[in-house]
Amino acid sequence: MPRTPFFLALRPLRPLGSAPDPEVFHPKRGSGDLDLGPVSRQGGPMPHDHDHPHALLPPDPALRVKALETILVGKGLVDPAALDEIIDIYQNRIGPQNGARVVAMAWSDPGVKARLLSDPVPFLQELGYYGRQGEHVTVVENTAAVHNMIVCTLCSCYPWPLLGIPPGWYKSDAYRARAVRAPRAVLAEFGVRLPEGKAVRVWDSTAEMRYLVLPERPAGTEGWPVEALARLVTRDSMVGTGLAREPGT
Amino acid sequence: MSRLHDMGGRIGDGAVNPADNAIYARDWHGRALALTLAAGALGAWNIDISRHARERLSPRDYMNFSYYEKWIAALADLLVERGLVSEEELRRGAAAGASEAADRALRADDVAAALARGGPSGRSIEAPPRFAVGERVRTRRPARNILVDQGHTRLPSYAAGCAGEVVICHGAHVLPDSHAHDLGEAPEPLYAVRFAARELWGRAEHPGDTVTLDLWESYLEPEA
Structure with missing residues (x-):
């Protein structure tokens, strides 16, 4: 795939390292954010609300999204049917049921478990559980001695092909801030109390590696078929803020 | 040096609300x-x-x-x-x-x-990884982009200057510090590095607790 962004062909870009073009309005440059404060096209001070282009959109978020969609569809840059398709895929086709099936298969078959723990992606590809935000996956196993828990403190990285789009709490400031410093307090908020002596391993997803927790298999499930086991595997148990359901609960 | 998104370890957010469960609340x-x-x-x-x-x-x-x-x-x-x-x-x-x-x-x-x-970020590179599993490393301090002043980086502030142990070599991955600024992919070996909670926070809820982060080779140096 060509790595040159197509917009380079549409608009000349200044050579790297050269001074910014004074004729060009730079709302607030990422790399060149030199704390000069916001400036207007005329060079005078600009009210804060206009130092980013997004402030030109309506303030109400629902109307903002609508306005941006209207513009992009009007320019031919977005196909509204593609938006419906994206929403439908993550609402109805890709979700925690994928991860639950993987976990149940690992519980049932030591060979599957070994593949998942050593090199999961080829196996996940065979199942069709590969794609955006799941290109690189590491599976971490809960044991009698270790409880794993996943967070992304910098944004909201999450294994989409296995668990779908993250829930509100995973994206919340409180979870992002506290899961790394006070994981046991957070677990208590989810109603999880770990046995004394069990260590907590938090994984902060700071790169494109996505993590899936392989929860401990509940007792009393020997010989259960994969479909029945999968029903015990909750989304939260695969993020590490929960445990697999006990049979009969 | 930090921006607000870099919130790992921040104090004062209050409890997590597990009932905030929806994928799309609106x-x-x-x-x-x-x-x-x-x-x-x-x-x-x-x-x-x-x-x-x-x-x-x-x-x-x-x-x-x-x-x-x-x-x-x-x-x-x-x-x-x-x-x-x-x-x-x-x-x-x-x-x-x-x-x-x-x-x-x-x-x-x-x-x-x-x-x-999808869009995999793994790349093949010639250079062998500098660190091996089990090796002790220390992260850059302060957490900052050394290619672009005030630029993007994926080293959280809470882990800056901390010593940990390489637990996984993930192979080479595109370097966000470069890629976020149109400076090319600049792939580097990526490692999962495990830190004792006590090393990061000065105290731990439990002595055995750890936090593992995925960190690029240029974020790291040998501990000693």
Whole structure:
């Protein structure tokens, strides 16, 4: 795939390292954010609300999204049917049921478990559980001695092909801030109390590696078929803020 | 040095609310996500540029905006910066005309395949990894981008200057510190590095607790 962004062909870009073009309005440059404060096209001070282009959109978020969609569809840059398709895929086709099936298969078959723990992606590809935000996956196993828990403190990285789009709490400031410093307090908020002596391993997803927790298999499930086991595997148990359901609960 | 998105370890947020369970709490949340993905498919930026666009929202906006409001604000900023949408169009809420890039638009029929394809960040590089599993390393301090002043980095502040142990070598991956600034992929070995909670926070809820982060080779040096 060509790595040159197509917009380079549409608009000349200044050579790297050269001074910014004074004729060009730079709302607030990422790399060149030199704390000069916001400036207007005329060079005078600009009210804060206009130092980013997004402030030109309506303030109400629902109307903002609508306005941006209207513009992009009007320019031919977005196909509204593609938006419906994206929403439908993550609402109805890709979700925690994928991860639950993987976990149940690992519980049932030591060979599957070994593949998942050593090199999961080829196996996940065979199942069709590969794609955006799941290109690189590491599976971490809960044991009698270790409880794993996943967070992304910098944004909201999450294994989409296995668990779908993250829930509100995973994206919340409180979870992002506290899961790394006070994981046991957070677990208590989810109603999880770990046995004394069990260590907590938090994984902060700071790169494109996505993590899936392989929860401990509940007792009393020997010989259960994969479909029945999968029903015990909750989304939260695969993020590490929960445990697999006990049979009969 | 830090921006508000770098919130790991921050004090004062209060309890997590497990009942905040929905993927899209409002109808427009799904629309915001879909619009961001569809616009990203135009190829005018990469995922690191997109993350950085959210991170460099002003602190006031970052604090006041809900999660998907950040996405939409960053998307609007990127569309203008990359010349795909004009400020006048944002102001009017309507397109001034068809875009030259319209032939790159993601079509409904191609969505499933595009999402299934993804965009792997793993790369093959010649250089062997500098560190091996079991080796002790120390992270850069302060946590900062050394290629671009005040630029994007994926080393959280809470882990800056801390010593830990390499537990996994993930192979080489695209370096966000470069890629977020149109400076190329600059792939480097990526490692999972495990830190004792006590090393990061000065205290731990439990002596055995650890936090593991994925860190690029240039973020690390040998501990000693």
